[in-house]
Amino acid sequence: MAHSINSGFSAWLRRDLLLAYRRRGEAASPLVFFVMVSTLIPLGLTPESARLAEVAAGMIWVMALLATLLSVEGLFASDYQDGSLEQLLITPQLLPMPLLGKITAHWLTTGLPLTLVSPLLGVMLSLPAAGYLPMLCSLALGTACLSLTGAVGAALTVSLRKGGLLLSLLVMPLYMPVLIFGTATVNFAVDGLNWLPPLAILGALFAASVALCPLAAAGALRLTSAN
Amino acid sequence: MSWQWFHRLGSPRWFYQSSARWLPWLSLATAVVLLSGLIWGLAIAPEDAKQGNSFRIIYIHVPASFLALAGYYIMATAGAVGLIWKMKLSYMVMKSAAPIGAALTFIALFTGAIWGKPTWGTYWVWDARITSMLILLFLYLGVMALQYAYHSADVASKAGAILGLVGTVNIPIIYKSVDWWYTLHQPATIKFTSAPSMHPDMFQPLLVMIIGFYLFYAVALILHTRSEILRRERKTSWVRDLLNTKKQAKADKQAGES
Numbered sequence: 001m002a003h004s005i006n007s008g009f010s011a012w013l014r015r016d017l018l019l020a021y022r023r024r025g026e027a028a029s030p031l032v033f034f035v036m037v038s039t040l041i042p043l044g045l046t047p048e049s050a051r052l053a054e055v056a057a058g059m060i061w062v063m064a065l066l067a068t069l070l071s072v073e074g075l076f077a078s079d080y081q082d083g084s085l086e087q088l089l090i091t092p093q094l095l096p097m098p099l100l101g102k103i104t105a106h107w108l109t110t111g112l113p114l115t116l117v118s119p120l121l122g123v124m125l126s127l128p129a130a131g132y133l134p135m136l137c138s139l140a141l142g143t144a145c146l147s148l149t150g151a152v153g154a155a156l157t158v159s160l161r162k163g164g165l166l167l168s169l170l171v172m173p174l175y176m177p178v179l180i181f182g183t184a185t186v187n188f189a190v191d192g193l194n195w196l197p198p199l200a201i202l203g204a205l206f207a208a209s210v211a212l213c214p215l216a217a218a219g220a221l222r223l224t225s226a227n
Numbered sequence: 228m229s230w231q232w233f234h235r236l237g238s239p240r241w242f243y244q245s246s247a248r249w250l251p252w253l254s255l256a257t258a259v260v261l262l263s264g265l266i267w268g269l270a271i272a273p274e275d276a277k278q279g280n281s282f283r284i285i286y287i288h289v290p291a292s293f294l295a296l297a298g299y300y301i302m303a304t305a306g307a308v309g310l311i312w313k314m315k316l317s318y319m320v321m322k323s324a325a326p327i328g329a330a331l332t333f334i335a336l337f338t339g340a341i342w343g344k345p346t347w348g349t350y351w352v353w354d355a356r357i358t359s360m361l362i363l364l365f366l367y368l369g370v371m372a373l374q375y376a377y378h379s380a381d382v383a384s385k386a387g388a389i390l391g392l393v394g395t396v397n398i399p400i401i402y403k404s405v406d407w408w409y410t411l412h413q414p415a416t417i418k419f420t421s422a423p424s425m426h427p428d429m430f431q432p433l434l435v436m437i438i439g440f441y442l443f444y445a446v447a448l449i450l451h452t453r454s455e456i457l458r459r460e461r462k463t464s465w466v467r468d469l470l471n472t473k474k475q476a477k478a479d480k481q482a483g484e485s
Contacts, residue, residue, distance in 0.1 A: 152393055156386050160376050170369040170390060173362045174397050177404035184411065205400070216393055223385045 008093030009101040016105030030071040030110045031117060037063050038121045049126035056125035057186035060135065061142070063121075064114050065175055068143055069168055071110045072150030075102065076158045076221070085158070085225050095221070096214035103151045103214065111143030131186045134195045138185035141202045145178045148206075148213035155220035178205060237314045239456040240465050246449050253449070257442040264435035272429050281345045284338050286433060290440035292335040295363060298328030298444065302370070303395040306388030316452075318384035319459065321391065322374055323451035327444065329367035336360050355409030359402050366394045380459055 020027040041059050042052060079085040088098055118139050119132055127135070153171035157163035181198045188195040235241045268286035275282035302324035309317040339357060340350040351357070370387050377383035460466045 152389075156373060156390060157376070163376075166372055166376055169365070169372055173365040173369065173401065174393070176362060177397075177400050180404045180408045184408070201404075212396065216389060220386065220389050223382060223389070226382075 006097075008091065008097040009104075012088070012098040012101035013105050016102050017108065020105065020109040026074075027109045030067040031113050033070060034063050034067040034114055035117060035121065037066070038124055041125065053126045053128055053190075056122065056127040057131060057135065057190065058183045059125060060118055060121050060127070061139075061179055061183045061186070064118070064139055064143060065146060065179055067114060068110060068146040068150060069171065069175075072106070072147065072154050072171070073157075073164045073167055075106055075151055075154045077154075077163075080158045080225060085221070089222060089225060095218040099151065099217050099221070100210075100214045103147050103217075106151070107144050107147040111147055112140070114143055115139040127186075128190045130192065131190045134185045134189035134199065137199055138182045138202055141199070141206050142178045142182040145202070145206050145209045146175060148209035149174050149178075151217045152213050152220060155217040156224060158221065159224045178202065181205070236316060237312070239316050239319065239460055240463075242316055243453055243456050246453060250446070250449060253442065254446050257439065257446050260435060260442055261439035264432055264439045268432035268436060272432050273426070275429070278346055281342065282429075284342045286436045288335060288338040288342060289433060290437045291331045291338065292360065293437055294440050294444050295328060295332040295335050295360065298324055298331060299363065299366065299391075299398065300395065301448075302328060303388075303391035306384075306391040309384060310388045310392075315459075316456075318380075318388070319452050319455040320448065321387060322384065323448055323455050325367055325371045325374065325387070327447050327451060329364060329371060331444075332360060332364040332367060336364065353409075355406045358409070359405045362401055362405070363398070366398070370394070 038059070041055075045055065046052065076085060079088065089095065091098065115136055118135055121127075122132055122135060150167075150171050153167045153174075154163075156170060157167045160166060181202045184198040185195050185202065188198060265286065269283055272283070274280055302321050305317045305321040305324060308314055309321060336357070339360070343352065344350050370390055373390055374383045374387045377386060457466055
């Protein structure tokens with residue numbers, strides 16, 4: 001039994017990573033979005049580095065949140081269209097495990113690249129040096145929470161034609177704690193405070209999401225994909 | 228035997244017929260409590276020493292905020308009951324509770340803004356409680372939008388119930404994190420901690436208003452649920468019979484008048 005649970009996880013993880021590798025252009029678009037929006041901020045706000053530094057942490061976090069929100073819609077969409085989602089629903093494995101595999105693949109292809117690119121944006125928005133390591137840590141944990149929570153919303157809206165807008169409405173309020181503690185981690189570090197407590201809370205949010213979100217997403221998928 | 232009432236609850240028809248009997252009494256009680264609370268609060272209660280008459284808006288603002296939050300839990304509980312025991316009626320209650328709760332949240336935000344202008348000199352501040360209420364409004368809107376997005380009433384109900392449950396898990400987390408965020412960024416000029424202990428003369432009418440709002444909520448929820456029952460059960464024989472007898476009675480009345 002344990003073997004079949006794990007195989008469901010790793011098989012779908014491998015499959016989704018392979019699919020993402022074959023459609024590299026599509027997979028790169030959240031990343032391009034993330035980098036491009038950062039050009040808008042100095043244009044819209046100010047090019048002065050002192051003032052940019054004040055808002056850098058929050059801006060990077062908001063952009064990462066929006067980029068994840070844009071990409072999470074596609075988590076189940078193509079599987080629903082080509083019918084492989086129905087194949088997934090009738091597999092003998094417990095449904096949350098394959099879903100966790102898919103969500104992990106999603107994080108590896110969006111959240112992780114966003115995290116790795118964020119220092120570049122930090123330089124562009126003149127983030128103070130103390131903020132880089134906390135930003136990497138908080139984004140790595142936080143984007144995983146965003147992928148997990150977003151999966152529940154994506155599962156609830158998968159069979160709707162205009163699911164994307166609705167998905168943002170459903171998921172946005174649930175993203176707020178992650179945003180609060182993510183920016184707090186970076187700002188604490190910039191202000192010279194101990195930034196581990198907010199990061200620990202992000203970790204707690206992550207642990208809760210790993211435990212609960214695949215279950216909720218599985219329940220939602222069984223319901224909506226039959227529609 | 229002892230579980231009979233519970234099984235009866237599964238029948239929308241039973242609910243429709245029995246609620247018709249006691250709804251007038253409940254409405255009457257609501258009107259009496261709300262009117263007496265309003266008169267007591269707006270006319271008889273003493274003026275506030277600092278805020279003058281403008282404080283009287285709390286007699287609307289505070290009960291509305293109470294019910295806005297309680298309404299989310301009522302909605303989510305109804306959805307959970309539907310998911311667990313597969314009760315049609317509780318899904319109808321859930322669907323009806325969403326717009327009522329959203330309206331109350333909006334009223335709480337709106338009256339808060341009106342109250343904020345004379346007291347703090349601004350309609351809007353990013354205070355912890357206001358921000359939480361705004362997020363609560365978004366959560367309500369999400370549940371409503373999801374319900375309207377599906378054509379099949381069954382899928383819409385279950386999807387709404389799942390979202391309601393996810394929201395229930397998240398509300399304490401959101402509230403705590405917004406609270407924490409606010410204490411971190413608290414602006415020094417505006418002090419808005421909990422109201423200093425109220426004088427009993429001001430507090431008693433508030434209590435009456437809270438009870439009145441609970442009653443009002445119950446009446447609104449029952450009325451909304453009754454119309455939802457008729458809408459969803461419109462193809463069943465008992466709703467058709469009901470309509471036919473109503474039509475018959477109307478025709479008889481017109482015949483008698485002419």
